Amino acid sequence: MSKLEITIVGAGIFGLWQAFELARRGHAVTLREAMPEAESGGSSRFAGAMLAPYCEAEAAPEVVKQLGLEGLALWRSAFGHVTQKGSLVVAAARDATELRRFARMTEGHRGVDQAEIGELEPDLAGRFGSALFFPTEAHVSTRHALAALREALRRLGANLVFGEPVADPVWMAAPAGGVVIDCRGIAARDDLETLRGVRGEMAVVRAGDVHLSRPVRLLHPRFPLYIVPWGADTYMIGATVIEREDFGAVTLRSALDLLGTAYAVHPAFGEAEILELSAGVRPAFPDNVPRIVVKGRRLMVNGAYRHGYLMAPALARIAADLLETGVRHPEIVIDG
Template sequence: MFSIIGSGVTGLCVATALAERGLPVELLTDNSTPASHWAGGMLAPGCEGESAPSEVVTAGAGAADWWAARVPGVVRRGTLVVAPPRDAVELDRFARLTRGHDAADPGALEPELAGRFARGLCFPDEAHLDPRAAMTALRDQLTGKGVPIRRGEPRGRVIDCRGMAARDMLPDLRGVRGEMLIVEAQDLELTRTVRLLHPRFPCYVVPRGQGRYMIGATMVETDDPGPITARAIMELLSASYALHPGFAEARLVEAGAGLRPAFPDNIPAIREQDGRIHVNGMYRHGFLMAPALAETLADRLKMEMRDAS
């Protein structure tokens, strides 16, 4: 039996990959809110290449296919990247650091932005999803397959996916807080993720359907998990207003923050130490990288069990 501790996106992906290979698995949860609850749900390996190592870009390339094969609601309309005219140099910098993009007319892709931005970048192969709906779908599928989801002590070989809670065993984990808003703007209609580049507070806007949008996300190097700051709310609202003034009339539905676990190199990893397998360090790449790590680990464990039989 493999006992997976942690029911955020990492634990759910690992449990899914193991169950799909017929391995005996259970998922242990403490019913706390995982950091992935506050995620943007962008499956955007090309855009992440601006700051992420090549390992993340390469491993994340299959994330959209992985999610689309398992959960409903994966929207595959790409990512649009724009910058205000005064910050056009930011768009050029982003283009140099990334790949998989085409020059785009923002207004042609998103009519709401017509006349607001002279040019942009389109990453046509990227996608997005609703993180909470996706995690619920994986959890329901595991339950349907008979995978126990329970509280309590592990009964088998432990796979630790606890995020920041695992710092008792992974002392080099650090916290990076991400802050986000969900707003309702019924008069706007954006169909894909839009990233607004800005030298001080870049932001992204992700459609969640029914007139709702997720606006994120700050990155604060801190171990303090709690709540979103007034400064973050003001900066995110200001950035969204710079994208489209219609956001000034939006209703603020939710504001929150999550503490993301990160290793010193910001690369998610599988480690085996202290008698446990650790899958951790997702940083800002949870939905992008958890499937790749889960598949890698499941293949390894399947082979180990076959060799041992």
């Protein structure tokens, strides 16, 4: 296959993985990002970065689970920087029905009792009577993974341009004999009629007295939330799912829900320092399934919804196969 000239617009998790997959296949990649490098990444900066295909299948269609399983495998085999310790799903005793419902809706888990919860996460010993453990799930450290992908791209010889918004990616000229891949996330909504924004709020805290080694999800009938260890005593607490394209500051109600979740999982979070309260806007199509929209020599890769980290490697593989061989994933690749 001859080498393609490829311009990718947007250095969020979708754009970075598109660039990484194509660069490691030997294509000439230029990645163009609107923001300065330190502030780049759009909604990808705020993700928990859980790679949890089974847990997410509770509310996601089968195709998302399949893309997620492939994505998880590719993170491990092609990139690394993955913490593979599984996910732990807990609920207060009064919410035991939530745990049973979650177990029915998902696979890839086993029930664990109070003693095993304490073996997995000593800080949670005696706090929950039963839980679900998903041993094959993983997570990455969000901002470290974004930086590591950028460095990997530089090592592969890609050209990275930061701090210059592309004025109109849908109409920008493709490089001679090449292709433009538009990965602008929610910024592409004017060119993708059905794309919508779904707000997600999160907190980052430093809690030196708490030691959790894997994502812990607390089931609750009203606000199921989770805690992800980000390393160096910091934890990401996420995330609200609000059907609104709103980039504004985190509301008091959401802050109470997020911080209250951490406190319910372990009261030592009460002494944590709040480092950050932020909101991102997830790009989503009506069915919450991502798409690769083909417009001549332009591809628009979008609609990551809650699963951008999980699915990015699979979407990058599908786009690269499409460009190299013309093979079209029947559910993901559509003409625009």
